[in-house]
Amino acid sequence: MALLEYKCPCCAGKLEFDSALQKVKCPFCESEFEMSVFQQLDEALDSQVEENLDWQTSTVDTWGVDEGMKAYSCQSCGAQIVMDETTAASKCPYCDNPIVMMGNLSGDLKPELIIPFKLDKKAAKEAFTKHLSGKKLLPKVFSDQNHIDEIKGVYVPYWIFDSKAEASIKYNCTAVKSFTEGEYRITETQHYVAVRSGSLEFENIPVDGSKKMDDKLTESLEPFDLSQAVPFQTAYMAGYMADKYDVSAEDDAERVNERVKNSTVRSFKDTVTGYTTVEVESSNVNLKNGTAKYGLLPVWVLNTSWNGNNYIFAMNGQTGKFVGDLPCDNSLKKKITWITAAVVAVATFAVGYIIHLL
Amino acid sequence: MKKRAFLIIMALLLIAFSSVSVSAATSNMVRLNDGAQLLTADQRQDVTDALEKASKKLKMDVLVVTVKEIPSEFPEVDDRVDRFAASLIEGKDAILFLFVDSGGEGNRDYVFARSGEAKKVFDGKIDSIEEKVISYIGNGRNDFYGAFKEFADVAGSAKDFRFGLWGAIAAIIGAIAGAIRSGGLKSELKSVYSKDEAKDYIKRGSFVLNKKYDIPTYVTIDRQRVTRSDPSGNITTVVTSSGEEIHTTHGKV
Incomplete structure (x- = not known):
């Protein structure tokens, strides 16, 4: 399955979407990129079909991979990564590079819309x-x-x-x-x-x-x-x-x-x-x-x-x-219940006594 | 917060225990006048002691008068017995149980009359007092000693604080308050709920009502006899020559 990695064209550092800027930013060299810059990379998603792009997984040694999991090869550090088959985007646990599993986002699996993160x-x-x-x-x-x-x-x-x-x-x-x-x-x-x-x-x-x-x-x-x-x-x-x-x-x-x-x-x-x-x-x-x-x-x-x-x-x-x-702190709950009950009961009793005297 | 609540409660208790009613007072009236000779000498003494004790406790006169007939100076009008009873306690803070032993069983008059402060104390309780006291005399029992003693005891305890009742009320209100407070605090810990509706997603202006009609089908009518719980329904007001209003509760036994 094809992996897409976002690397900074200036310093080759990992790129991240910045929720405050609503732009892609390199945390290393602080370069900022408009979202439109990356549109071209997604053009293939409309026509891609997952099965046709599985060639890369065939190069990965999938021995011992459990059912429901898939193995990927990180294009940044070469590490072999095993992930849930539903994962569409993650990070390489070895080099921390953001990776996007294109096969899980292409064809029928391509989302029509996204609400970008607004809060970090x-x-x-x-x-x-x-x-x-x-x-x-x-x-x-x-x-x-x-x-x-x-x-x-x-x-x-x-x-x-x-x-x-x-x-x-x-x-x-x-x-x-x-x-x-x-x-x-x-x-x-x-x-x-x-x-x-x-x-x-x-x-x-x-x-x-x-x-x-x-x-x-x-x-x-x-x-x-x-x-x-x-x-x-x-x-x-x-x-x-x-x-x-x-x-x-x-x-x-x-x-x-x-x-x-x-x-x-x-x-x-x-x-x-x-x-x-x-x-x-x-x-x-x-x-x-x-x-x-x-x-x-x-x-x-x-x-x-x-x-x-x-x-x-x-x-x-x-x-x-x-x-x-x-x-919930159940012992504190009991304590508060009893204290409240006792205070209110005493107050009610006192009010009753005052009413009686009036 | 706790300290403030404690201070408020202590202040309330202090006010409650230091309050003394000084508006009522007893007189030197004879507590029991058994003109109809319904009691023995020993019984008279017992009833007099009980009435004296109740009078001192309430700081007002608690009296029993029995007569064979209403004095002739009271004209033959419907409220003749009430007027006679009112005349006996006019200008006092008093409750009087007047029993007229004439007319034969089932036709003998009795009156509970209240004047001054006694109206406030007894008007709300007079039905219950009447029921308890007259039960000794009615249905052929004619236990006058029991009736007068009961009158003295019930009247004497009219201003007693009902510890059991208020204790139960306080315990129930306290338990409810405790449960509400702890329940409220526990609900603060929960913020995950499933949504059963989609009202946040109704398209503005999309609601169209094509058909709207309401058809009356049938009527059900429930009739219930009104039971009067208002104690004032059993109270007559007698206005004396001096203009004083005396409350009486009159019956026959």
């Missing part, structure tokens, strides 16, 4: 520190000893869906009136059937196409601003990791259809007003004109381990939204 590793570290601060139940030893085992900028493969929902929904509603008549309290419940039908369009719903990434984690990173997406170019991946999709758009469609259906039902429900209760009796939501684009979206992934458990955090590389569940 430093911002991710700062966001992690901020994420830990102010959390009273976070074990102190976790924040004191916190050291990030690994922090990597990953272009995560996403399917980006557009869809039009046509809906016909029937709601059961009630309007309740209560009044007193003589010695009786009358509760009059008027039942209604409300019918709504129409359509609603959705655009740019991202659903991650990687089995490696936890769906809940990637959904928590939303939203991404797809208006800032640009046509895909491998140069954006210089210095970052990337994977090709291993979940098809058809498989992701189930999840997106569920979300679209829920939002459609909710949107139409908002038009059923003036009632005491509103319940969906039946709903028929048909999705039409659905399209899926393949794109790479920027995510900083941070790993740390504590007490034998792994904790994964992620930051939206575009917006800076940081997510990741933290461990």
Whole structure:
């Protein structure tokens, strides 16, 4: 499989995409290059088919390579590298040179769009520190000893869906009136059937196409601003990791259809007003004109381990939204529960006594 | 923060324990006047002692009067018994249990009358007092000693602080507050959630409503008799010649 390496034409140093400059930059000689300079290198991607470019792997000794892994030869230092077969961009573990696996980005695997990283590793570290601060139940030893085992900028493969929902929904509603008549309290419940039908369009719903990434984690990173997406170019991946999709758009469609259906039902429900209760009796939501684009979206992934458990955090590389569940100090939680309960109980008792005396 | 909370609680407790109600006072009225001769001498002494104890505790008069008939100077009007009871405690801070032993069983009048500070203390509790006390007399029991003793005891404890009730309320509120606080703090640790909706991705201006109609189908009507829990429903106000308002609760047994 063909490897693409970005080297500085001035000093032969490794090039990296600089998220602040939105340009490719050489960290050694500080030369900066516009993205358009590298466009030519990607022209072959449209016609390349993975199978036709496997000649290079044949020169690599693949003995002992596990299923699901692939062996590559680093063109910079000549080292043989074994990587996950879904890896589309990485670094040589020996010479740290950024490499792009062209075969995983060509033909049908070529992404249509990419949102370039807007925030760098430093911002991710700062966001992690901020994420830990102010959390009273976070074990102190976790924040004191916190050291990030690994922090990597990953272009995560996403399917980006557009869809039009046509809906016909029937709601059961009630309007309740209560009044007193003589010695009786009358509760009059008027039942209604409300019918709504129409359509609603959705655009740019991202659903991650990687089995490696936890769906809940990637959904928590939303939203991404797809208006800032640009046509895909491998140069954006210089210095970052990337994977090709291993979940098809058809498989992701189930999840997106569920979300679209829920939002459609909710949107139409908002038009059923003036009632005491509103319940969906039946709903028929048909999705039409659905399209899926393949794109790479920027995510900083941070790993740390504590007490034998792994904790994964992620930051939206575009917006800076940081997510990741933290461990809980259960003994402190019990202590806070009891102290709060005792203080509030004593205060309530005192208030009761004052009321009694008044 | 903890120190401030502790100081506030201590201040509240100090205020609570140092507050003394000084508005009410007892008089030298006879606590028990058994004109209808319903009790023995020993029973009278017992009831008088109990009424005296309750009066001192409440700092107001707790009285029992029994008569065979309402004095003739009170005209034959509907609230004649109430007016007689009111006349006995006018100008005092007092609660009176008047029992008129005439008319035969099931037709004997009784009145619980409150004047001055006693109105505040007993108006909200009078239904419960009436129920407890009259249970000794009704249904052929005629245990007047038990009724008057019960009246003295229940009246005497009217201003007691209900430790059990407030303890339970405080414990429940405390437990709820503790759970809410620790639950809130724990929720700060969680930031990974799946999204069930796609509302962030609705295309602006794309919502089209083709059909919208609401059809009334049927009506259900629920009728429930109103039970009056308002204690004032059982309270009559008697205005005396001096203009004082005395509250009475009148019944027959």
